[in-house]
Amino acid sequence: MKYLPKLQQIKVFNEVIRCGSIRAAAREMNQSQPALTRALKELENHIGATLLVRSNEGVTLTEVGSAFAVRAHLILEELEKAADEIEQINNNTYGRVAFGISSLFGVTILSSVIKDFKKSHPRTLINIKEAQLSTLLPSLRDGRLDFALGTLTDQMPLGDFRIIPLFDAPFCVVGRKNHPLINCRSMQDLAKASWVIPETDMGYYHYIRQFVPFDYPDGPSSPVLTDSTVCIMNLVINNDYLTILAQARLNEPRFGCVLSALPIGQSSLPMGHYGLIYPRKRPLTQAAQAMVEQLKWYCQQHHWGGR
Known part of the structure; x- marks a missing residue:
């Protein structure tokens, strides 16, 4: 490929994917359908491959189109971030930061972090996504999130991320x-308990399945899996379900007054290792870096152990 595609062609391609059809994208971009069709054809000719299959129902990505779509989305995300950051530097405008957290941060330090961050960045737009870290990885890789915090395990595929260890929590x-x-007082006594746990295919909650009898053959039911706190x-509060939580959550009055930790030996469950990650190939914006520093400071100040 001698020349790179034009930015407008990439924008049209991305919008057609988002809208599901050329007609809907043309309406959204306030352009004619022939103009978008021409831009897509030029892009395909330039790349030398078919990216989309058109039909009366809309468009479908080809295998090449699916691969190109990931990069196209990332290109536009990075350009938008660069433009926002330059505008923020030149005009002291708002900027924006998007990050993901596990629920422990949301019920402990997050409100203090946001309060302090807003003192120096009052107009910065903040977007927060709550989920297990494994669920957040795709959004980190495609640029929708700047960084994320959660539990880390050796089995997680994080070779393309920078990792900042934060703290360990029982x-x-x-x-x-x-x-x-x-x-x-023992896991064996819980063999017939009803469980509700976060849904994940990697990370801490996936790792502890070997220690906890979630799937006891004669149990009353299979565990309920959900990423909704x-x-x-x-x-847990209104029924006889059990779950696994960081002890620090019970230090919060709103939970400690209605929930109790079972007197099972602490060695029965492995320590949770919390960290912050962001893509190696994508530097943090000034706003994101400022938010990271606030989060790191509050993580250092907070008590993450038991009572």
Whole structure:
């Protein structure tokens, strides 16, 4: 390829994918359908491959188109971030930062972090996504998130990320106060318990499946899997479900008054190793770096152990 594609061609391609059809994209971009069709044809001729298959139902990406779409989206994301950062430097405008967190940060230090960050960046747009770190990886890789915080394990594929270790935190089995199994002292005693745990195919909650009898053959039911903290808390507080939580969560009055840790030996569950990650090939913007520094400072100040 002697020359790179034109930026407008990439923008048209990206918008057609987002909208699902050339007609919808033309309406969204306030351009004619023939103009978008021509731009897509020029892009395909330039690349030397078919990117989209058109039909009455819309467009479908080819194998080449799927591969190109990932890079095209990233190119536009990075250009937009660069433009925003330059505008922020030149005109002291708002900027923006997007990051992902596991729920532990949301119920502990996040409000203080945001409060302090806003003192020096009052007009910065902040976007936060809550999920397990494994769920956040695609958004980190395609540029939708600047960085993310969560539990790290050796099995996670993080070779393309920079890793900043934050802290270690003990975990415990948790149920509502007066749960029928609240005095159990071993994992074996929980073989027939009902469980609700975060859904993930890697990371801490995937790793501890070997230590906890989630799938006991004679148990009352299979575990409930969800990435919704609201669902987990409601099932644990209002029903006889058990879950696994960082002990630091129980230090928060709103949870400590209704939840209790079962007296199971701390060695029964491995320590959770928390860290912050961001892509190696994509530098943090000034706003994102400032947010990272705030998060690191509050992580150092907070007590992450048990009571």
